[in-house]
Amino acid sequence: MTTETSARGHGSDASDEYEHAPVPPAARRGLWSVASVWFGFPMNLGNAVFGGVIVYHLGLLWGFGAILAGNLVLLGYVGLLSRAAARTGENFSLQAAGAFGDRGRKLAAAFLATVVVGWFSFQIGLTGTTLHQLLGWSPWLGAVLGGIVYTAITVVGIRALSLLGFVAVPLFVVLAGIALALGVDDGGVSLGDALSYGGGGHALSFGAAMSIVIAGFADSGTMTADFTRWAKDGRSAVVATLGAFPLANGVAFGVGGLVVAIGGAADPAVDGGGFLGLLSGHGALLTSVAVLFVFANLGSVATHCLYNAAVGWSAITPARMRPLAVVLGALGLLAALTGVWDAFLDWLNLLGVFVPPIGAVLIVDQLRRARAPFPVPRGHHAPAFLAWALGAGAAALAHYLAPAAVDALVGIAVAAASFVLLTRRRSRSAGEASLTPGEPAPGESVPRASLAAPSRQGAV
Numbered sequence: 001m002t003t004e005t006s007a008r009g010h011g012s013d014a015s016d017e018y019e020h021a022p023v024p025p026a027a028r029r030g031l032w033s034v035a036s037v038w039f040g041f042p043m044n045l046g047n048a049v050f051g052g053v054i055v056y057h058l059g060l061l062w063g064f065g066a067i068l069a070g071n072l073v074l075l076g077y078v079g080l081l082s083r084a085a086a087r088t089g090e091n092f093s094l095q096a097a098g099a100f101g102d103r104g105r106k107l108a109a110a111f112l113a114t115v116v117v118g119w120f121s122f123q124i125g126l127t128g129t130t131l132h133q134l135l136g137w138s139p140w141l142g143a144v145l146g147g148i149v150y151t152a153i154t155v156v157g158i159r160a161l162s163l164l165g166f167v168a169v170p171l172f173v174v175l176a177g178i179a180l181a182l183g184v185d186d187g188g189v190s191l192g193d194a195l196s197y198g199g200g201g202h203a204l205s206f207g208a209a210m211s212i213v214i215a216g217f218a219d220s221g222t223m224t225a226d227f228t229r230w231a232k233d234g235r236s237a238v239v240a241t242l243g244a245f246p247l248a249n250g251v252a253f254g255v256g257g258l259v260v261a262i263g264g265a266a267d268p269a270v271d272g273g274g275f276l277g278l279l280s281g282h283g284a285l286l287t288s289v290a291v292l293f294v295f296a297n298l299g300s301v302a303t304h305c306l307y308n309a310a311v312g313w314s315a316i317t318p319a320r321m322r323p324l325a326v327v328l329g330a331l332g333l334l335a336a337l338t339g340v341w342d343a344f345l346d347w348l349n350l351l352g353v354f355v356p357p358i359g360a361v362l363i364v365d366q367l368r369r370a371r372a373p374f375p376v377p378r379g380h381h382a383p384a385f386l387a388w389a390l391g392a393g394a395a396a397l398a399h400y401l402a403p404a405a406v407d408a409l410v411g412i413a414v415a416a417a418s419f420v421l422l423t424r425r426r427s428r429s430a431g432e433a434s435l436t437p438g439e440p441a442p443g444e445s446v447p448r449a450s451l452a453a454p455s456r457q458g459a460v
Contacts, residue, residue, distance in 0.1 A: 040165020052273020070213025113312025391415025
């Protein structure tokens with residue numbers, strides 16, 4: 001297969017991130033490599049915090065039910081997008097062209113590539129405050145150090161994200177287990193007591209708890225193609241997704257819920273199930289390992305988000321991924337130092353409302369392309385944008401008028417149904433312009449050179 005990369009003069013070596021073309025079969029990675037990228041992403045401290053908040057409001061059993069239900073939605077949502085990505089080898093931006101148009105894809109990609117910088121900033125800020133709690137460092141110093149380290153890792157590329165996952169996951173499992181054991185010892189709580197924990201707050205509904213789980217990965221889940229395009233086939237991509245949802249994500253949320261259920265959280269309504277406090281005061285060795293864990297664990301999330309942002313912006317500009325990672329990393333660090341990451345709950349609400357409808361439109365488009373080739377719409381494909389708007393509007397109404405509803409599911413259902421109806425009303429000849437002569441049909445796992453920027457040689 002001739003790749004656009006070679007046509008541009010870039011070699012298909014191990015350092016190529018394929019920002020502007022599909023990943024060719026020769027460059028695809030094994031199942032464990034792709035799975036470790038996704039597996040190490042959700043198993044993080046932030047999700048433990050949210051798991052604790054959910055269990056605090058719903059109790060352990062109902063809380064675990066909401067966590068599982070939200071993860072199953074993510075499995076279906078991200079799994080379908082991942083399967084399509086492995087079939088075509090395209091990143092999110094190229095994948096979006098089929099639904100939003102060859103120009104419209106840039107708006108969708110720019111929106112999500114900017115949104116994930118907010119997640120990167122949150123992880124930097126969380127690094128600073130966590131190191132302050134563990135070591136007494138200035139939160140600014142920890143944030144700056146985290147920002148530099150995480151950006152440097154991202155610049156290495158997909159290989160570094162895979163290796164970081166191999167380190168972050170075992171550390172999480174071991175330290176979470178130690179923290180739970182210490183919490184049970186200190187509090188004298190039995191397993192039966194934990195299972196019967198009924199919660200201390202009642203401000204969260206089951207549907208709202210599911211929304212928290214889904215919103216946590218609405219953005220990077222929608223951009224899963226940036227990771228799973230490296231898979232050798234659709235089955236491998238779905239298995240890699242299964243490792244994340246419900247497995248890794250469920251473990252992280254579940255650990256946080258258990259921390260609250262055993263009484264290991266000082267302020268569960270605010271701090272949720274963050275468990276590092278249970279490790280403090282137990283010797284220098286454990287504290288040192290906890291510091292390493294902070295950088296590996298929060299770094300895994302931060303690097304994935306920065307990678308999404310850099311690949312997204314690179315795919316719609318002449319710039320390459322690595323220089324963009326440095327620029328976006330610096331912007332994310334500046335945002336973190338302003339304290340913008342404190343508005344995190346509002347950020348989650350935004351993600352749950354506006355992001356899932358984008359993925360719903362992509363899923364419908366990719367499913368129809370799997371059955372038959374369709375030309376890429378020229379310009380901005382109005383039905384896709386209208387379906388996105390209708391889905392987001394419905395999710396917003398559900399959020400404010402029906403607090404017990406699952407915002408993301410409402411948005412997904414309305415956007416998918418709207419896109420199906422809107423595209424059926426337009427004939428293929430009137431709704432979608434034909435491809436230029438010689439351009440491969442979308443839906444085939446071959447490059448679509450017309451979607452790349454005109455000249456990449458000599459690009460930054």
